[in-house]
Structures are given as structure tokens and as C-alpha cells.
Amino acid sequence: MAENRAILYAFWLSSCSWRVRAALHWKRIPFEERPVDIVKKEQQNTEEYRAINPHQKVPALVIDNETLVESMAIVQYLEDTRPEPALTPKSPLQRARMRELCEIVVSGIQPLQNVGLRPQFETTEQYTKFTRYWTDRGLQTLEDMLQKTAGKYCVGDQLTLADLCLLPQLYNAVTRHKLDISKYPTVSKLYESLLKEKVFQETHPQNLKSKI
Ligand SMILES: N[C@@H](CCC(=O)N[C@@H](CS)C(=O)NCC(=O)O)C(=O)O
Secondary structure, three states: OHHHOEEEEEOOOOHHHHHHHHHHHHOOOOEEEEEOOOOOOOOOOOHHHHHHOOOOOOOEEEEOOEEEEOHHHHHHHHHHHOOOOOOOOOOHHHHHHHHHHHHHHHOOOHHHOOHHHHHHOOOHHHHHHHHHHHHHHHHHHHHHHHHHHEOOOOEEOEOOHHHHHHHHHHHHHHHOOOOOHHHOHHHHHHHHHHHHOHHHHOOOHHHOOOOO
């Protein structure tokens, strides 16, 4: 029923939004997506949105009569409250490997290429040079780590939160930052295979009804 549906405040091209969108799909949680344009920033910078997400970023998720922010806290909440189908390996070591990979993306790449950084640079060229450097450096790190952990997915043969972090960030690196990921063979292979997965097809920015 409509009133039971979760509400995802998101931007279609946002990698953090895609993580949560994919987790909702994976766990078959009904939700409605409400676009927040982080390029034009009109709604993002309102007091109304600040009441939803004090950080004034996306995503935010209204679920179980609560409003949650921070994509990793959100996906962990979904995993804790709706454990099946799982997005976390059972073994403590595999979990640690998954979290290592998540951190590289979530702390080591995404914040350093975020569109919200642009006003802090004098020129687009300076911003682009900065973001491409940190994204490329993160991709090299991921390649080294994935060579040891990857099977069909980032960690072995189970789709996990690491894949939910990796694929959107790679899509961003390829389409927005125009980075050549072919020099990272494990990363490229995962990119191609993850793109074909149903969960990513169904949540892919290009397949969304609203492109804001
Ligand atoms: N750590 C936060 C990062 C949120 C974030 O940076 N979101 C980006 C989109 S991926 C955003 O809203 N950028 C707009 C801005 O910084 O103004 C999370 O994982 O939710």
C-alpha cells in the first residue's frame, strides 16, 4: 500500500543514491523515488530538505516511520532489519574484506570527486584534474585488492555491499570522469559483468523514469 512504501530522496546520477536504490531492489522493498537535483540545487538548499537531511546531500530514506541519512548507514539498516536476501558474507574475514572495499569507494573516492566540491575550485579544469587524480588512485587500489578477493563478485561469488558501492562508482568514473578503466583488468571485468546483473539493470540511472 502506498503509505507503507519507503521514500528515497535521490539524484538519478548519484552513486550514493544508486547504492541505496540497488539495496532496496535487492531486498524487494517497495519504494518511491523523489528526485533532489544536486546540480541545480534548488530543492537541495531549502530548509524543507535540510529537515530531511541536515547534510543537504542525497540520499535520504524514509522507512519504518524514520528518516535515515548516509548511504552506508541506510544499507546497513536494511541489512539488519531485512536480512534476506543477504548483502553481507557470513564469514567475519569475508565481511572485513567487503568493508575494506566499501571504504575505498565510500571514503577514498566518492567524497573526492563529489559534484559539491566544484565551487571550491576556481576553474572546472582544476576540479577535473583533482577528481580524476583521486578517482584513478582509488581504482588502482581497488584493482590491487580485488585481484585477491574477487570471484564472480567483489568478494567471492556472493553479491555484497561492496558490489553496490563499486558499480555506481565505476559508472561515474567511466561516464563522468572519462577514465580509462581497461588498465585495471579485474575492475573492468567486474564492471562489465555487474552492469548485466538484474539488480543494476533495474536501478541503472539511464533506466529511471525521472532523469533528475
Ligand atoms: N557519505 C554520504 C555522501 C553523500 C554525498 O556526497 N552525496 C552526493 C551525491 S553521491 C551529493 O549529494 N552531492 C551534492 C553536494 O555535495 O552538494 C553518503 O554516503 O550518503
